[in-house]
Amino acid sequence: MSYTKSHFEQQYLDLMRQVWLEGDERVDRTGIGTRSVFGATLRFDLCDGAMPLITTKRVYWKTATRELLWFLTGNTNIRPLVLQGVKIWNEWPHARYVEQSGEAISLEEFAARIADDEAFADEWGDLGPVYGKQWVDWPTYQPVKGGLFRKGCGINQVAEVIESLRSNPGSRRHIIEGWNVxxxxxxxxxxxxxxxxxxxxxxxxxxxxxxxxxxQRSCDVALGLPFNLWSGALLLRMIAQQVDMQPGEFVWMGGDTHLYLNHEKLVSEQLSREPQGIPSLEITQRPATIFDYKIEDFVVKDYNPHDPIKAPVAV
Structure with a gap:
């Protein structure tokens, strides 16, 4: 079945085409090279259970959901993800381990050791104060004598936003920030x-x-953006349920919006495909807080995507 440009996914495909054909070719941190545009916007209506779940390739929405739930715990170690079969963060600690230890261990062997050896995971599986730490435990510091500071109680930004939506819905300060300079x-x-x-x-x-x-300050359109669209819309849906509101519009804005030069086959294949179907999400229960959702609480309906398209991750 063919869809016109009114299909929600067409704007994603149009962005991919624009970046690949018109993007500025740049040298990037990874050394692979990208084509990039600056400043992009996508808009999605989330009414009636709709979700921006890409159909022109299979998106593993459960993996993205498990990552979001992990963020909400504040945990920064990959072990809970590895134990659930989620591999998306493994490359970074693996690269650090190989560099610092000198051991030529494969990514698969490294992940297995993380899963099997808690002490090894404690030493090598931590990512530093990434997303979840900032979301639910933003550090604060209090002055003490001698011009020194001691650590204070962390700020749970997610909980504060939910409370402010309930008590002061007209506020312009409902913000969750991850960029802790x-x-x-x-x-x-x-x-x-x-x-x-x-x-x-x-x-x-x-x-x-x-x-x-x-x-989003930096966006890999091919591999990252399908996950980011799902997770951002899902977080909105969860917050809306917690504050007794209907989900409205989810807007995504990208700064450096790019495609890697070694993703040509993915881009060509995905742009040759037509979106199919309108997937939707049902949240089957409302837990006591936003921190109590489980993977079993989310059911996706009418998702019949095209086959996955594999491409290398730039680290």
Missing amino acids: AEVPQMALPPCHKTYQYHVSTCPDGKPYLNGILY
Whole structure:
């Protein structure tokens, strides 16, 4: 079945085509090279269970969901993900281990050791103060004598946003920020999806609708963006449920929006495909807090995507 440009996914494919054909060719941190545009926007209506789940290749939405739930725990060690079969963060600690230990261990062997040896995971599996740490335990410091500072209680930004949406929905300060300048050097990878902001609107039926923007400073359109769209929309859906609002519009904004030069086969194959079907999400229960969701609480319906397309991850 063929869809016109009204299909939600067409804007993603149009962005991919624009980046590949019109993007500025650049030397990047990884040494692979990219084609890049600066400043991109995608908009998705989340009413009636709709989700921006890409169909022109299979997106492993459960993997993305498990990652989001891991962020919400504040954990920064890959072991909980590895034990669930989630591999998306393994390359960074593996590269650090090989560099610092000199042991030529494969990525698969490294992940197996992380899973089997908790002490090894404690030493080599931590990513530094990445996403979840900033989301739910942003560090604070209090002055003490002698011009020194001691660590104070961390700030749970997610909990504070939920409380502010309930108590002051008209606020312009419903923000979750991941870019902690002081701690960026300690992170295995500085946050790409860095700033989330929420906005409450009142629709003609009088009900409050929750809208959200995700700003992403750096975006791999081929491999990262399908995950980011799902996770950003899912977080909005979860917050909306917790504050008794209907999900409204999810807006994604990209800074350096790029495709890697070694992803040509993926780009060519994906752009040759037509979107198919309109997937939707049901959240089967409402837990006591946003930190209590389980993977079993999410059911995707009508998702019949094209086959996966493999491509290398740039580290």
